[in-house]
Amino acid sequence: MSASDPIGIFDSGLGGISVLLSLMAELPHERYVYFADSAWCPYGSRSTTEIQNRSLAITRFLLAHEAKAIVVACNTATAAAIDLLRDTFSIPFIGIEPAIKQAALHTRSGKVGVLATRNTFQGRLYQETSARYANDKQIFVQIGDGLVEIVEEDRIETPEAEELLRRYIEPMIASGVDQIVLGCTHYPFLISQIQKIVPPGVIVHNPAPAVARQTHRVLENEALLAAKGPGRSKFFSSGDTTEFDRLIRRLALDTSGAVQISL
Ligand code: DGL
Numbered sequence: 147m148s149a150s151d152p153i154g155i156f157d158s159g160l161g162g163i164s165v166l167l168s169l170m171a172e173l174p175h176e177r178y179v180y181f182a183d184s185a186w187c188p189y190g191s192r193s194t195t196e197i198q199n200r201s202l203a204i205t206r207f208l209l210a211h212e213a214k215a216i217v218v219a220c221n222t223a224t225a226a227a228i229d230l231l232r233d234t235f236s237i238p239f240i241g242i243e244p245a246i247k248q249a250a251l252h253t254r255s256g257k258v259g260v261l262a263t264r265n266t267f268q269g270r271l272y273q274e275t276s277a278r279y280a281n282d283k284q285i286f287v288q289i290g291d292g293l294v295e296i297v298e299e300d301r302i303e304t305p306e307a308e309e310l311l312r313r314y315i316e317p318m319i320a321s322g323v324d325q326i327v328l329g330c331t332h333y334p335f336l337i338s339q340i341q342k343i344v345p346p347g348v349i350v351h352n353p354a355p356a357v358a359r360q361t362h363r364v365l366e367n368e369a370l371l372a373a374k375g376p377g378r379s380k381f382f383s384s385g386d387t388t389e390f391d392r393l394i395r396r397l398a399l400d401t402s403g404a405v406q407i408s409l
Contacts, residue, residue, distance in 0.1 A: 147237060149371060149372055150373070151177075151370075152176065152179045153173070153177070153217060154208030154209070154213030154216040155169070155178055155180050155181070155219050156180070156182070156204045156205075156208065156218065156219060156220065156223070157181075157182060158184075158186065158188055158189040158222065159184045159187035159188070159297075159332070160182055160184070160335075160389065161294065161297060161330060161331035162182070162217075162220055163397070164332070164335060164354055165217060165219035166180055168355045171358065173371075173372075174375070175371075175372045175374060175375035176372045177378065178380075179379065180382065181208060181383070181384075182385070182404070183200055183204060183409075184390070185383075185384035185408070186384060189263070190264055190291075191264060194226045194265070198230050202227075207407075211380065213237065215238040216239050216240070217242075217357065218240070218241045218242065219331050221242055221263065222266050222269075225269025225272060238368060240360055242331060242357050243272065243275060244260050244272060244327045244353065245329075245352070246272075246327060247275065247279040249327050249351050250283050250325075253323075254324055256283050257283065257285075257323040257325075258284070258325045259315070259321075259327065260285060260288065261290045261327065261333060262329025262330050263289065263330055264291075286317075286318045286323055288314045288315075297332040297336065300393075302339065303339075307336065308343075311336060311339050311340060315340065319348065324349065325351060326348060327351045327353075328351060334352045378401060379400065382404060384406070384407065384408060387403065391404055
């Protein structure tokens with residue numbers, strides 16, 4: 147493993163690209179190998195064992211591509227598998243979890259809304275973080291069923307997406323939350339719709355920039371920061387790559403396209 151090796155990053159699908167964009171801004175000299183587990187998406191309702199097995203297989207794949215560190219750009223996979231990954235492999239892993247601490251620090255109403263998948267809410271990390279940082283706050287939990295599929299199938303700018311988001315977010319607003327935590331890496335892609343619903347003064351939290359800063363710190367501590375670059379990043383998916391390629395073009399990422407690979 148050396149500093150010139152790429153950073154591995156994975157998600158159940160395309161959501162982790164929202165984290166990749168923050169990583170590219172924070173660490174522009176790095177190369178990245180991104181794996182979207184689209185054939186198994188969504189992870190939100192899969193069993194812990196299934197998500198752990200997928201995370202192990204994807205990590206082995208990223209290691210075969212010489213990843214020097216891996217960003218688990220999925221709250222659900224972090225909740226289910228990060229302890230196992232750290233116990234199994236010797237490279238550094240950086241996970242993502244809902245930004246409860248940040249929201250608890252900013253709230254004036256004492257009420258915080260969190261939108262995430264069922265598995266993220268059930269994980270030890272979420273339980274511990276909310277107990278540690280938001281014990282004296284009221285937390286309004288909402289499972290975002292259907293939102294991951296909307297992002298994966300690029301149905302973002304549709305009345306259906308807006309309607310579903312209204313159903314999830316309006317009750318939180320009516321209850322007085324002034325912070326909304328996006329606890330799934332797919333949700334930042336819905337920000338244009340979310341902003342139509344959220345009144346001014348309500349802060350929407352996306353933890354991706356903090357994850358990018360944490361990745362920077364970890365690589366620096368391990369003397370693994372790339373000295374020059376960027377080289378070309380690589381994109382893989384276990385499923386159909388049509389939507390992935392469309393997103394790559396829309397974001398003007400420097401690659402000829404995503405490669406389908408079955409793991
Ligand atoms: N992007 C994943 C997350 O952050 C989505 C999980 C899913 O596939 O349901 O949780």
